[in-house]
Amino acid sequence: MTSRPLPAPDALSAPFFEGLAKGRLLIQTCRTCGAHQLGSERCLRCRSEDLDWTTAEGRGRIHAATIMHTVFHPAFAGEVPYAVALVELDEGPRLLGGLRGVAADEALVGRRVRTVIAEIAPNAYAPVFEPVQED
Amino acid sequence: MLNAAIVGLGMEGLTRAPTASARTLAARAVLAAAADAGLQPQEIDGLLVCRSGGASEAELGLNLQRAAVLPNLKLLQVSYAEGASSIANIQLAAMAVTHGLATAVACVFADAPLANGASSREAFGQRKAAEGLDSLRYTAGLFGGAGIFALAASRYIARYGATPEQFGAVAIAARAWARMNPSAVFREPLTLETYLASRWIAEPLRLYDCATPVNGAIAVIVTTAERAADLARPAVHILGMGQGHPGAPDQAGFEREIGGGGAAAGATAFAMARIGVDDVDLCQFYDAFTYITLNTLEAYGFCEPGEAGGFVADGRIAPGGALPVNTGGGHLSGFYLQGMTPVSEAVIQLRGDGGERQCPKTDIALVTNEGGRFDHHACLVLSPHMGRR
16 A cells, blocks of 8 residues: 655745644744745735744634545545545635545535644644534 | 737647657647648747646657757747646747747647556646645645645635536536547537536546546647748737736635636737627637636636626537637547647637537637646637737
8 A cells, every 4th residue: 555645844834844743733924014824935915034933723714625536546545535625724824634524415615623733644744624613 | 019820730649548758749749730831840940848747858848859850949948837838838939920039939738648557547646746835735635636626616616606517517518519529539428417427536526527638749830920821721810818827825815716817818918909808709718627617707707707607507608609618628528738728729710620610700719728726827819810910
C-alpha cells in the first residue's frame, strides 16, 4: 500500500506546519495593520512584510466542500467516499482539510466547524474539520 | 491596431491510445499547420510553445525548434499561464506580427498524459507537485482538477441554487455537438437520465461533468491580414483579445470560486473588437468541467450572475440553440487539449469547415481559456472578416 501524501513545508509555511506538530493552529498576523491571513509573505491588506505567527481558535465556516468518490491515490482506496472542505476561519484565512463526522446527504457549505489537528502519518500533521453547533 | 489572422491549423493525435511523445506530436502539428496555411516550414519565423502544467521542459520546450527543424526563428519562447497559456501565446503572436517582430508565428500546445494503460485519474490526480500550504490539498485527498472544481461548484450551488439538471444540460449540449464531430472522443447519445445516473467523481461533479483527456497536439499559424489574403485557406482574423488575473487569495472577503478573470478579459477584448456581447454568434469555452461553462457565460455577461443554469437549461447552447457553445463537444465530450481545444473549433467553424455541425452564423466568435482556480483567463474575439482599421 502506497503511503499517504505528506505535508511539504516550504520556507513560507514551515512555521505553520511546526505549529501543527505542537498542537497549535498558527496563522499570520500583520504587525502593521493587524490583519490575519495565510500563505503570503506580505500582508494582503497593507502589503507590509512585518508578519507574526499567532494562534487561531480553529473555529470557522465551510466555504466550499466536496465528497471525493474516486480513488485518485491508492492510500485513499479504503476511505472513499470522504469529504474535503475549504473552511473560512473566523479570523479570515481559508484553510483546506479533511472533513469528518458529516452525513452523506447533508448540506455542507455554510456549516460551522472546528479544527482538529490530526496525525495523518507518524510525525506528520494536517488540519481536519468537524462540525459543531451554531454559536 | 491589431493586424493578425490565424491562417493554419494542425491537429495531431486526439486519442486516448498511446502515441508518440508530446514533443513529437507538437512538431507534427506545427508542420501540419504550416502546410495547411500553404507555408513552407522555413517560412515559419516564430514559435510559441506551451505545455501542460505537469510536463517538463525536457518533454516539451525550446527543444521543439530542433524537433520540428525550424531554422529561421526570430521569436521563440515557452509561455506559462496555466490553462490560459494557449490564447496568451496567440495574443503574443498577434502583437508580434502586427509590429514586425516575426511574420508567421506557430503557436502550439501538446500533451501526452495517457501512457500505455494509464487512466485519466492516474494521469491527472497528482500531476502537479504541491508545496507549502498547497500540499494540504493532497494530504486532505483533494486530487485532480476535479477535486478543485468540485469545491468551486459546491460554492456556486450553495450561493445560487443551481441544479444537477442544469449542470447536466451543459454536458448534454456538449455531447450533442460532439456527435457531429468526427474528431470527438465520445459520440454516443447522452441523456439527462444517463447523466444523473453516472458515478460521482468528486461531488457535486459526476463523470460527465469532467473533461476527456487525450494525447495530442494542436498548432495554429498567425500572420498579418495582408499576407493571410494570399494564403491557402480562409483567414480567421483576430479582432480583439484580453486577459484577466484577479489574484484572489483564499481569504474572507474574496470569492475565488465564483467570478475570475473573464469579465476583465471580456471588457478589454470587446472594446478592442468594438463589439458587444450581443454581437457574439458562437462561443468556444475552456470547459474542462461543466461548471466552467456556467461561470464563463456569467463572466462575459451573456446572463446575470447566478443565472447561467437557467440560461442553458432549455438547450440554448446546444445544436439549434440561440447561442452555440463548444460546437465540437469541447473538453467534455471532444478532447481535452487545454487552451487549444476551443481555439481549434473556432477556426474550423469560422472557415466553414464544420460539416454537419457547421453553425449558420459565424461572424463573431468568442474563444476563452481558463487557468488555475479561476486565477488566469485569456480570450480572443475572432471573425472571418477583417476588423475596422
